[in-house]
Amino acid sequence: MRAVAPVAEIAWSDLGEVIVVGAIAGIGLAIAFAFLVRGVIQAGSARREGRGSAVLPNVLLASVSGLVCLAAVVFAVYEMING
Amino acid sequence: MASDLLLVIVVVAALAFDFTNGFHDTANVVATSISTRALPPRLAILIAAVLNFVGAFLSLKVAATIAGGIVDSGSITLQVVFAGLVGAIAWNLLTWWLGLPSSSSHALIGGVVGAMLVAHGPDAINGEGLLGKVVIPALVAPVLAFGVAGVAILCIYRIVGRQRPGPTARGFRLGQIASGSLLALAHGTNDAQKTMGIITLALVAHGSLNGASPDVPFWVVICSASAIALGTYSGGWRIIRTMGSKIIKMDAAQGFAAQGSGAAVILAATHVGFPLSTTHVISGGVVGAGAAKRLSAVKWGVAGNMAVAWVLTIPAAGLTGGAAYGISHLAGGGTRGPIAVCVVIAILVGFLLRSRRTRTPPPLAEAGA
Numbered sequence: 001m002r003a004v005a006p007v008a009e010i011a012w013s014d015l016g017e018v019i020v021v022g023a024i025a026g027i028g029l030a031i032a033f034a035f036l037v038r039g040v041i042q043a044g045s046a047r048r049e050g051r052g053s054a055v056l057p058n059v060l061l062a063s064v065s066g067l068v069c070l071a072a073v074v075f076a077v078y079e080m081i082n083g
Numbered sequence: 084m085a086s087d088l089l090l091v092i093v094v095v096a097a098l099a100f101d102f103t104n105g106f107h108d109t110a111n112v113v114a115t116s117i118s119t120r121a122l123p124p125r126l127a128i129l130i131a132a133v134l135n136f137v138g139a140f141l142s143l144k145v146a147a148t149i150a151g152g153i154v155d156s157g158s159i160t161l162q163v164v165f166a167g168l169v170g171a172i173a174w175n176l177l178t179w180w181l182g183l184p185s186s187s188s189h190a191l192i193g194g195v196v197g198a199m200l201v202a203h204g205p206d207a208i209n210g211e212g213l214l215g216k217v218v219i220p221a222l223v224a225p226v227l228a229f230g231v232a233g234v235a236i237l238c239i240y241r242i243v244g245r246q247r248p249g250p251t252a253r254g255f256r257l258g259q260i261a262s263g264s265l266l267a268l269a270h271g272t273n274d275a276q277k278t279m280g281i282i283t284l285a286l287v288a289h290g291s292l293n294g295a296s297p298d299v300p301f302w303v304v305i306c307s308a309s310a311i312a313l314g315t316y317s318g319g320w321r322i323i324r325t326m327g328s329k330i331i332k333m334d335a336a337q338g339f340a341a342q343g344s345g346a347a348v349i350l351a352a353t354h355v356g357f358p359l360s361t362t363h364v365i366s367g368g369v370v371g372a373g374a375a376k377r378l379s380a381v382k383w384g385v386a387g388n389m390a391v392a393w394v395l396t397i398p399a400a401g402l403t404g405g406a407a408y409g410i411s412h413l414a415g416g417g418t419r420g421p422i423a424v425c426v427v428i429a430i431l432v433g434f435l436l437r438s439r440r441t442r443t444p445p446p447l448a449e450a451g452a
């Protein structure tokens with residue numbers, strides 16, 4: 001048995017939070033995933049073309065972007081459970 | 084004994100609504116993944132059904148009685164809840180038949196408001212609550228998702244625009260599996276709770292739960308999660324077609340932008356317990372992702388039909404809910420009322436099926452004989 005929380009009538013601050021958090025999360029996730037895709041593709045191309053110096057920065061870009069995406073998903077699930 | 088039977092009828096109607104909510108809103112979750120071929124249709128629906136089921140267990144924040152704050156909860160009776168559910172189910176089935184994505188939550192609120200108006204008059208309706216919980220979110224949700232998805236797809240095109248199209252599309256298809264799954268989880272978290280709220284409300288009206296601090300019983304969580312998951316698995320193909328290909332022809336990046344933006348907005352809303360319609364959010368996201376690429380890519384006629392359906396949802400479900408309450412009241416209320424409504428619905432469905440059979444042209448061989 002779990003308690004049901006009451007819902008506020010007109011929650012302007014909640015509305016503002018939804019707009020700000022939704023926009024940052026939605027656009028941020030899209031940017032991070034686009035960089036992940038770009039990093040993976042360019043790292044692959046660089047490896048195939050033998051441009052060794054371009055592999056590492058792109059692998060780094062893909063890794064950091066991938067971690068940001070993963071963190072966003074984990075945070076979203078955490079929020080669903082504990083929010 | 085009579086009130087126990089009435090409670091059973093209301094719980095069954097609430098689970099029926101939950102089922103229609105599942106198959107009506109399946110499109111929100113899977114349409115973009117299917118249309119960009121990120122997932123095969125059956126697998127997409129299976130994943131959505133499982134994640135809807137799991138999502139229903141994650142949070143109860145939105146489960147605060149759906150009509151609480153909109154109508155005078157002290158005046159709610161089991162007959163009102165039943166009539167409201169009838170209004171919502173009827174609107175869900177009609178919009179499903181027409182292939183139009185509309186909000187199941189608004190249908191439910193419209194049904195309950197209509198039944199309350201007939202039962203207790205306008206004083207039982209909280210106009211401020213209706214404005215804050217329904218009208219403002221209904222205006223904000225599609226516009227916000229439209230804007231977020233639009234900016235998101237422009238950023239994506241800027242970042243990956245010069246990459247080879249094949250690997251880029253494959254990458255975003257993989258991303259869509261994750262964003263679609265997150266969306267399904269968010270949908271389960273958000274929508275299954277509405278049925279939990281309605282059943283809890285019915286249990287309070289019946290006297291089985293304490294009205295001061297009602298807890299959602301575990302069997303209610305299990306039943307609601309199962310009903311929405313089964314409904315999702317049944318798949319609302321008509322609305323999937325509208326969302327997936329009739330509004331815009333999407334590429335994988337647009338699908339990812341629409342789903343990712345939708346999931347982000349829904350989760351932000353769930354976090355603060357703000358009741359946004361998942362249908363409005365995803366539809367806004369799909370149109371935004373299309374319009375940002377090229378305004379003419381969006382079939383504005385279809386988008387306009389959806390907007391008309393959204394505007395009509397509350398009045399139409401309210402009229403049906405009010406009519407259902409009226410029939411129930413004329414039949415003497417109590418348990419007889421809802422039974423009379425069920426009989427009227429059965430007769431109407433019978434007429435509808437019969438008229439469809441009569442209109443079906445005979446097979447050519449038969450016609451020529």
